[in-house]
Amino acid sequence: MRVLFIGDVFGTPGLRVAHRFLRDHRGDYDLVVANGENTAGGFGITRKHAEQLWGWGVDVITLGNHTFDQDEVVDLLESSSRIVRPANYPAGTPGLGHTTVAAANGERLTVGQVMGRVFLEPLDDPFPAADAIVEACPADAALIVDVHAEATSEKKVLGYHLQGRASAVLGTHTHVQTADEGIFSGTAYLTDVGMTGVQHSAIGMQFDEVHARFLTKRRHRFRPASGPATLNGVVLDLDGRRARGVQRLQWRDEGEGADG
Template identity: 50%
Template sequence: MRLLFIGDVVGRSGRAAITQQVPLLRERWSLDFVVVNGENAAGGFGVTEPILEEFLAVGVDAVTLGNHAFDQREALMFIERQPRLIRPANYPAGTPGRGSSIVENARGARLLVINLLGRIFMDALDDPFATLERELAASPLGRTCDAVVIDVHAEATSEKSALALFADGRASLVVGTHTHVPSADHRILAGGAGFITDVGMTGDYNSVIGMEKDEPLRRFTRRIASGRFEPALGPATLCGVAVEIGPEGLARAIAPVRIGGLLSAAQPDFWA
């Protein structure tokens, strides 16, 4: 199975990279699944239903969220009718939407997608470890699904690493999101889970983590907000991670993906 996970899509620039590149990459690499973190897709804060539908229409199979999951208030309503939109599973009971979903492709392969929100330097939600244990027990790899991808939307690298080790042997890929900076530690853990601490963002890197520079610089230098954060509109770098998954549901190969924009290019050589 061939899986591509794409990191935090920021604003119009990031959305353009998704709509332009996903159809091409699906065909070029014969991808089975594409999962995208879209929690910054709508002006940098949350996602709208038209944006979600646009992503699904170009070949995205599932969209995960994070701490901005409900910044667009309409998400509280439409998330219930969108099974491929997945908010963090460790939100309290009764929160609209779902924290995991099994998506099936045209060939009948089933992918379990789980979204978690970290608690270190973040809003303190329910325990992500207990939540992950519950989700994995409910849909074991190899029984109810053929592969498992876990999006850990968290600030602390230690928390992401610990959750990856906690899921090792029971997941195909554990990918960190949120910091908008791609890390260089992609690897396969001892139990067979692919892991990267942060996949990076899909947005304009001539920015402050995807936002136009002026307002963040004013806040850092003057400590006073003088306007809204607005997404930078320059060419985006699509940042992701490519994973080859064996029939047992564990990772066989993992590589970073960086296409366009300012960052150095990277693509998997095992799909050449």
Template identity: 50%
Template sequence: MRLLFLGDVVGRAGRNAVVERLPSLRERWRLDFVAINGENAAGGYGITEAICDDLLNAGADAVTLGNHTWDQRETLVFIERQPRLIRPVNYPPGTPGRGANLIDTPSGRRVLVINVMGRLFMDALDDPFAAVDRELDACPLGQVADAVIVDIHAEATSEKEAMGYHIDGRASLVVGTHTHAPTADHRVLPGGTAYMTDAGMCADYDTVIGMQKEESLRRFLQKTPGPRMEPGLGEATLSGVAVEIDDRSGLATRVAALRLGPHLEESWPRFWD
């Protein structure tokens, strides 16, 4: 099975890049499943129903979220009727939406997608490790799920790495989001789980983590309130991670970074070309 995960989509530039490029990438690489983090898709702050539909129609099978999940108030409503929009699983009981879902692929395989938020330097939520354990116990890889993707939306590298090792052998891919800077540590862990500390962002990289430089710099230099930060408007780079998994075990056999666009050195899964 061939999986693709795309990092945080930031604003219109990131959305346009995904909508324009994902359909051809899905066909070119014969992708079985695509997941995208969309928590910054609406002007950098949350996601709307129309934007979620655009990402799904472009070829995403699931859209994950993070600490900006509720920035658009409409998400509180439409997330209940959109099973492929997945918010962090460790929100308190009774929170709208779902933190994990088992999604059928066109080929008949089933992929469990889990979104979880870290606690170091983030909002205080329930224990992310226990929350993920519960989902994996309820839907184990190789028995119920043909593949498992875990998006850990977290600030600390240590917390993301700890999650990777904690569930190594029980998930196909553990990938970090939130910091918007793609890391170079993609690899297959000893137990067979593909891992990457941060997938980066689908956004204009001539920015400060996707936001226009001027206001970001002013805030650091002056330390005074100012206007709302806005996403960069330049051409976006797609960033993420590609994984090939064994159809019998659901574990990873190959992993590669994806970076397509200006400002960063391009990289793609050459084993699929």
């Protein structure tokens, strides 16, 4: 089974480049997963954005620390099994921490997510939450765990924790694609898939306001960057719970022009 995982889709430029890519290339993959927690200008996801991603061929959307930025997400999480939020939110939080979908050929994929706690909200421990995702994954299904975390060390160690038990452990959240992909005891690993959006930016936001906040220490209203966008992703070749291939992807629409 060939699966594309699309890194954090950021704002309108990210949605635009994801749409263009999927329009021409969706057929190259059995299933597509996308992190969509930054589609609403960096702050969460709306129903409209989720329906756009699903309509373009995304099978499962993952989220992260911005899950609850938009009020309407609660209804979205309660009404669809094709969107997941970190599994280590407290018990009773709306939504699913993992879900299982089937490709056209019948092969199944479970997608789960945990969020790191280093430099992020103090959620429940992601390690037992990741174990619970493994336990819940049907025996015949491949398993991708999205580790949404700030600290490289926490991502690497969660990757090690799941080694041999998940098909892939993929990091999200830090928005810059890393180059450390590999397969360890059958588990594909990448510290960060990167961002689908404007790369020459303050990880998705316009430089000016972020720059001003660093310089003045005062609050400045962040606005999403505009301009040419690049899709960042990773392509996985999975044979049940074992990964056979892992390849990073960076794709720019020819019509988008040069970066910043």
